[in-house]
Amino acid sequence: xxxxxxxxxxxxxxxxxxxxxxxxxxxxxxxxxxxxxxxxxxxxxxxxxxxxxxxxxxxxxxxxxxxxxxxxxxxxxxxxxxxxxxxxxxxxxxxxxxxxxxxxxxxxxxxxxxxxxxxxxxxxxxxxxxxxxxxxxxxxxxxxxxxxxxxxxxxxxxxxxxxxxxxxxxxxxxxxxxxxxxxxxxxxxxxxxxxxxxxxxxxxxxxxxxxxxxxxxxxxxxxxxxxxxxxxxxxxxxxxxxxxxxxxxxxxxxxxxxxxxxxxxxxxxxxxxxxxxxxxxxxxxxxxxxxxxxxxxxxxxxxxxxxxxxxxxxxxxxxxxxxxxxxxxxxxxxxxxxxxxxxxxxxxxxxxxxxxxxxxxxxxxxxxxxxxxxxxxxxxxxxxxxxxxxxxxxxxxxxxxxxxxxxxxxxxxxxxxxxxxxxxxxxxxxxxxxxxxxxxxxxxxxxxxxxxxxxxxxxxxxxxxxxxxxxxxxxxxxxxxxxxxxxxxxxxxxxxxxxxxxxxxxxxxxxxxxxxxxxxxxxxxxxxxxxxxxxxxxxxxxxxxxxxxxxxxxxxxxxxxxxxxxxxxxxxxxxxxxxxxxxxxxxxxxxxxxxxxxxxxxxxxxxxxxxxxxxxxxxxxxxxxxxxxxxxxxxxxxxxxxxxxxxxxxxxxxxxxxxxxxxxxxxxxxxxxxxxxxxxxxxxxxxxxxxxxxxxxxxxxxxxxxxxxxxxxxxxxxxxxxxxxxxxxxxxxxxxxxxxxxxxxxxxxxxxxxxxxxxxxxxxxxxxxxxxxxxxxxxxxxxxxxxxxxxxxxxxxxxxxxxxxxxxxxxxxxxxxxxxxxxxxxxxxxxxxxxxxxxxxxxxxxxxxxxxxxxxxxxxxxxxxxxxxxxxxxxxxxxxxxxxxxxxxxxxxxxxxxxxxxxxxxxxxxxxxxxxx
Numbered sequence: 001x002x003x004x005x006x007x008x009x010x011x012x013x014x015x016x017x018x019x020x021x022x023x024x025x026x027x028x029x030x031x032x033x034x035x036x037x038x039x040x041x042x043x044x045x046x047x048x049x050x051x052x053x054x055x056x057x058x059x060x061x062x063x064x065x066x067x068x069x070x071x072x073x074x075x076x077x078x079x080x081x082x083x084x085x086x087x088x089x090x091x092x093x094x095x096x097x098x099x100x101x102x103x104x105x106x107x108x109x110x111x112x113x114x115x116x117x118x119x120x121x122x123x124x125x126x127x128x129x130x131x132x133x134x135x136x137x138x139x140x141x142x143x144x145x146x147x148x149x150x151x152x153x154x155x156x157x158x159x160x161x162x163x164x165x166x167x168x169x170x171x172x173x174x175x176x177x178x179x180x181x182x183x184x185x186x187x188x189x190x191x192x193x194x195x196x197x198x199x200x201x202x203x204x205x206x207x208x209x210x211x212x213x214x215x216x217x218x219x220x221x222x223x224x225x226x227x228x229x230x231x232x233x234x235x236x237x238x239x240x241x242x243x244x245x246x247x248x249x250x251x252x253x254x255x256x257x258x259x260x261x262x263x264x265x266x267x268x269x270x271x272x273x274x275x276x277x278x279x280x281x282x283x284x285x286x287x288x289x290x291x292x293x294x295x296x297x298x299x300x301x302x303x304x305x306x307x308x309x310x311x312x313x314x315x316x317x318x319x320x321x322x323x324x325x326x327x328x329x330x331x332x333x334x335x336x337x338x339x340x341x342x343x344x345x346x347x348x349x350x351x352x353x354x355x356x357x358x359x360x361x362x363x364x365x366x367x368x369x370x371x372x373x374x375x376x377x378x379x380x381x382x383x384x385x386x387x388x389x390x391x392x393x394x395x396x397x398x399x400x401x402x403x404x405x406x407x408x409x410x411x412x413x414x415x416x417x418x419x420x421x422x423x424x425x426x427x428x429x430x431x432x433x434x435x436x437x438x439x440x441x442x443x444x445x446x447x448x449x450x451x452x453x454x455x456x457x458x459x460x461x462x463x464x465x466x467x468x469x470x471x472x473x474x475x476x477x478x479x480x481x482x483x484x485x486x487x488x489x490x491x492x493x494x495x496x497x498x499x500x501x502x503x504x505x506x507x508x509x510x511x512x513x514x515x516x517x518x519x520x521x522x523x524x525x526x527x528x529x530x531x532x533x534x535x536x537x538x539x540x541x542x543x544x545x546x547x548x549x550x551x552x553x554x555x556x557x558x559x560x561x562x563x564x565x566x567x568x569x570x571x572x573x574x575x576x577x578x579x580x581x582x583x584x585x586x587x588x589x590x591x592x593x594x595x596x597x598x599x600x601x602x603x604x605x606x607x608x609x610x611x612x613x614x615x616x617x618x619x620x621x622x623x624x625x626x627x628x629x630x631x632x633x634x635x636x637x638x639x640x641x642x643x644x645x646x647x648x649x650x651x652x653x654x655x656x657x658x659x660x661x662x663x664x665x666x667x668x669x670x671x672x673x674x675x676x677x678x679x680x681x682x683x684x685x686x687x688x689x690x691x692x693x694x695x696x697x698x699x700x701x702x703x704x705x706x707x708x709x710x711x712x713x714x715x716x717x718x719x720x721x722x723x724x725x726x727x728x729x730x731x732x733x734x735x736x737x738x739x740x741x742x743x744x745x746x747x748x749x750x751x752x753x754x755x756x757x758x759x760x761x762x763x764x765x766x767x768x769x770x771x772x773x774x775x776x777x778x779x780x781x782x783x784x785x786x787x788x789x790x791x792x793x794x795x796x797x798x799x800x801x802x803x804x805x806x807x808x809x810x811x812x813x814x815x816x817x818x819x820x821x822x823x824x825x826x827x828x829x830x831x832x833x834x835x836x837x838x839x840x841x842x843x844x845x846x847x848x849x850x851x852x853x854x855x856x857x858x859x860x861x862x863x864x865x866x867x868x869x870x871x872x873x874x875x876x877x878x879x880x881x882x883x884x885x886x887x888x889x890x891x892x893x894x895x896x897x898x899x900x901x902x903x904x905x906x907x908x909x910x911x912x913x914x915x916x917x
Contacts, residue, residue, distance in 0.1 A: 027053050027061050027128070031165040034155055038172040040247055040254065041144045041479075042527050043153055045071075049136045053128040061128050063136035066119040066156040071142035072530065072564040073586070076571060078126060079135040085126075087571045089563045091556065095570035095583045117430050119156055120586070124573045141564075143530055146258060146477035147445060153233045157187060162216040162226040168209035170233055176245050177238035181205045186229030191218040207233050243507040246494055251487035252524040253461065257496060257507075258477040262450040265366045265501050266301040268320055272353040273338065274373035274406070276310040280340040281722055283374060283406055283431065290439035291335040297447055298323035303365075305356045306331055309349035310342030311379040320360040343840055345380035346373060347387040350401070354394040364502030366449035366471060367399035369422075372429070372439070374406035376414070378820055378839040382813075383797065383806070384414045392421045400424035400470045404442060407431040409888040411808075417541050423470035448474035451498040451505075456480045460492035465531045472498065481528035529562045537567060711756040714883040716896060717856040717904055726856045726869070727883040727896035728904040735914045736760070737849040738836050739821065745769065746816060748849070749917050750836065753777070759833035759886055763823060764917040767816055771801050775812060775823060777832055781805065810889060818842045821851065826886055835886035850912055853905070858897075869897050876903035 031050035036043055045067075053059045067073065076087030090098075128134045144151040155168060172178065181200050187209065188196060195211035209231055221228040237245075244257040271294075273287060291306075298304055302323040306316040316334045321327045350371055357367045381387055395401060401422035403415035406429045416426040429438045451472040458464060464482035472478060484492045496507040536555035540548055552568065559566045570585045712729040719725060730736070730752065739748040745768045753761035765773040772784040781792040785800055792798050798805040806813040812823040812834075820840035826833055838851040859870040860878075868875045881898040884891045901909040 026055060027051055027059050029159050029161055029163050032157075032159045032163045032167075033165075034157065034168045036153060036155060036168075036170045038144065038153060038170070039523060040174065040245075040527075041146075041151055041256065042141070042523060042530075043144055044139065044141050045155070047136075047138045049159065050133065051128070051136070052133045053130060056130050058127050058129050060125050061134055062123065062125040063138075064121065064123040064160070065138060066121050066158070067138075067140045068142055068154050069118055069120050070145070071120075071140040072533075072566060073122065073138065073140045073571060074563045074565070075137075075139035076122075076124075076573060077137045078124075078573075078575070079137075080126065080128065080576065081132065085574045085576065087573045089560060089565060089569050089571050091560070092568060092570050092585070095572050095585070098572055098583065118154065126575050141526065141530065143479065143527060147475065149475040150234045150236045154185075155231045155233075156229070157231065158228045159226055162213040162224075164213060166211060166216060166227070168207075168231060170205075170207040172205040172207075172233070172235060174203055174235075174237045175247070177202050178205050179236045179238050181207075181233065181235040183207055183231065183233055185232040186219050186221055187211075187227065187231040189219065191215055205235065243494060243496055247524060248484060248489055248492070249524045250522060251484050252481065252522075252528050253458075253484055253492070253494075254479065254481045254524050254527050255456070255458075255494060256477055256479055257456070257472075259450075259507065262474075263501050264474070265449045265452065266299075266303075266362070266364065267447075267449055268303045268357055268360055268362060268365055268367040269298075270305040270307065270320070270353040270356050270369050272349050272369065272371045273306070273308045274310075274344060274346075274349075274371075274375070275308045275314075275338050275340050276342050276344040276375065276378075277340055278344070278375045278409065279406070280720060283435070284338060284340045286436040287372065287406075287439065288335055288338055290436040290443075291338075292332045293436070293440045294443045295323075295328050295332050295335065297443070298328060300324060303360060303362070304331070305353070306334065307349060307353055307356070308338055309345055309352075310340075311345050312342065313345070313348055313352050315352075318356075320356055343379040344373065344375050344377055346371070346377040347381035347390060350387075350391050351394050354391065357399060358394070366452050368446060368449075368471075369395070369399060369401045369424075370404065370443070370446075371401065371415075372404045372406060373410065373415070375409055376411050376822070376839065382815070382820070384411065388414070388418045388421060391418055395422045397423070397470075402427070402442070402446065404429050404439065406435070407888070408890040408892075413541070420538055420542055445476065446471070446473050450474050451500055454478065454496065454498040457495040457497065458482060458492070459495070460485050460488060461494075463528075463532075465528065466535050479531065481524070481531050483528070526562060529558050530564070533558050533562075533564060533566055711754060713752050713759070714757050715850070715901075715904075716883050716885060716887075716894070717853055719857070720855045723858075723860075724880075725883070725894060725896040726858065726904045727881060727898050728901040729898070730901060730909065733761075735917060737912050737914050738763075739819075739838065739847055739849040739851040741819070741842070741847045743844075743846050744817065746819065748821065748836070748851070749914050750834070751917060753831060753833050755829050755831055755833070757884060758828050758831065759826060759835045761831075761833055762917065763834050763836070765803075765814065767801065767803055771803065773800075773803070773805070773814070775834060779825070779832060781807060781812065815840070819847075824886065824889060826891060837887045856904070860897075867897075869899060869903075871903065871906060874903075876900065 029049055029051050031048070033048045034045065035048070036045040038044075047065050049063055049065075051061050051063075053061065063078075074089075078085040122138055124136075126134060144153060153170065153172075155170070157166075157168065159166065172181070178200060181198065183196055183198060192211055192215055195209055195215050197206075197208040197210075199206040211227070216226045217223055219227065219229055239258060239260045241259050241261045244255060244259065246253060246255045271291065273291070275284065279287065295304075300323055303320040304323055305320045308314045308316075316331060350369070353369050353371070357369060360367075376382075377384070377387060381390065391401065399422075401419055401424040403419045403424065403426040405412050405415045405426060408428075408431075412426065412428060419426040427442055429435055429442075432438075449471050452470065454469040454472050456464075456467040456469075456478065458467075458480070461482045462485050465480050467480055469478055494508075498505055498507075533555050536551050536558070540551045540555065543551055555566070556568045558564070559569045565571045565586045567586055570583050572583055712731040714727055714729050717726045717728075733752050733754050736750045736752060738750050740746070745766075747766040749764050750760035751762040751764075753759060761777040763775040767773070770786045774782045774784075776782070781798075783790050783792060783798070783800055783805075792805065792807065794807065798807075803814065803816045810825045812825070814821045814823065818840065819842050820838075822837045822839050823834045824837060826835060836851060841847075857871070861868040861870050861875055867878050867880070869878045870876075876899050878897040878899050881896055882893050883896050883898075885894050905912060
């Protein structure tokens, strides 16, 4: 028979939804409860979902929820036929071993996790017999953070169907009294507002959210699939101007310090703003908007400075100036005209900002340095360790450094470490329509310093969490926990010493707000453990060698003792015998998955149809859809085609598939044999808006099957404007000329892999006549200098001749003279591949190859229903499509105009291929 394959491109977001949509005829969530108890700002939330299999056969049933990123999961349990199956927190190594063993037994084990802006996901599934029920119960804990004068408890609800018995119950108990409580979020608006009941007494508050099935379809993001949104409970407690609230119980204490009625401290603030080429477009526009708003908030006794940088340092003024209306007006005019260009010299920029603050010492003021950047250092000093050392020495503990990382093409760990070394923090600014509000929101948190050099002292206390803080800001809170020596409350004496404007102040009166009581479930001890683990994880980032290992060991032991799922532990989800094993892993901020089953799980892959197969798009509702591919197998299905191509997508061979079908292991649907397939890669949710639900369409409406084509790779040529990029396909595992510079005898070539829309499985660099560097598919680096061959495996800087190589977790950094290329490491279908990014372009225009291409310039031409792009007076047919942008650490899917390779390159594709590496 002739072979025919059709392609279906499927994008799916596993962020807060189920892989397939439940229905009343399939399985039914008949009860969904979220119960949250907040005691002294520590929230314990339990999500309970009860599901019934209404079918006459066994079904796989999913439990999929979102929880706040700041929370630790501490318990998970499933109840099936009266038997409990507990999730067990283990070390990552133990969990990985169990996961690997499950894979080796042929089970579809998966590590499940996700990172979003404020939420993470938990997902697991279990097979339930016909007409049986399962109960899922997940518990997570978090210490609510006071921001801008209030605490916020965020609850996300998306059960994926209207639920007859849906309830959210929140109970808040604060001994010092609750001054106000408010309910907001998407689930509190319009008709849903009537489903909320709020009760508030002096020290307690209750919030009930009991929407009917009809109401569950009425919110802005809701529909026939029920609720989809957040319920946010905001509240504040009563305060005085003293030492704050200190609770003691069972030998532990927790101290909440946020005094009121303090005098505002004038500040000296320097903004260091990245204006390099990568900030072009919307990012630089939003930065300008945010800066203007921030400058409006400065008051006249503040002094400020404004530095922009690319490969050069640009000053608005070379010294700090008072925030007078005249100076602010001039500064806003400067901010509105910031233009993007050039490379990124973070080292020189931050040091110059530090110099400005050091040169402006003012008694009774507080200094703050704020860096905004969207990329790695690419000019001047580019070694992260050297930059961190330089900055730390220059600041010398005199003021905090806050680093804002714009987007995901940034080494967030580098910024986080640099901030923590200088008493600040790092914050990711998400590339979204509200990025300017994110920037302004962060500034508001640090806009009003009230105390500096805060020292928390506890006589008779031990095993304390952090006790020294550079600044205390209006609307925030300092929380310290620890043990009371010998549980002797009589000898326990807390005290706070700080600087308020130009005088030293002491807080020591504990009579009014020190409360001793027995807390439920050893609550204060869990608060202490929660804070300690969080701070040890930060401390680990700052240390190295044996010191780092000791801190990591201590954090791991506490995580295991209190059953916290942290970046050092994983929860193994046990199931009935014979089923797959799930492992819940909590990633670090900005972590890139190193396994196709881990990290932010997104279905995003071109899946070919097979001969004798039909398929359907299965999409979720608008917002965060979940999709999969179902392929129906007719009787004349060509199983060999699976081995030829599609086996790379579905994960097993044609003969294995045939055996599965013969054994009845492949489910029936659309009147034909069906199976599901999905591949996992990170992509943001906004690219899925054009996807529609076609799960119910009959097989007669399915896409036809064109002729089989080999696998291909899609390349992007970006524009300097907001216009979509151009994209083109390259078929086969060809050898590509990445960058050639004959004048310097530099030649960089790459071999494409055999995964559809993957990347380069091998990179070879030739420099001069005697230096050859190779990056292979296993992540190894081989360097040949003359007759000497060495293998580089560590993360130390390697210098060979005029070339330097830095190997990091998810990238390899190569530099030679005035050229710098970063090879990002990604994974797809379980395979590692490289994607090169030219981070520093030589000033002389003497390079060629894919990396030497200039930004695309074109015009769109509409002719009836046909779209063309006009490039240099030539018109080419174009198709609206998408492609993965692998030039960023976490790949995103972007819109593009798909044209032929020759059209996009404006010359023959063969000019960009080489005969040998």
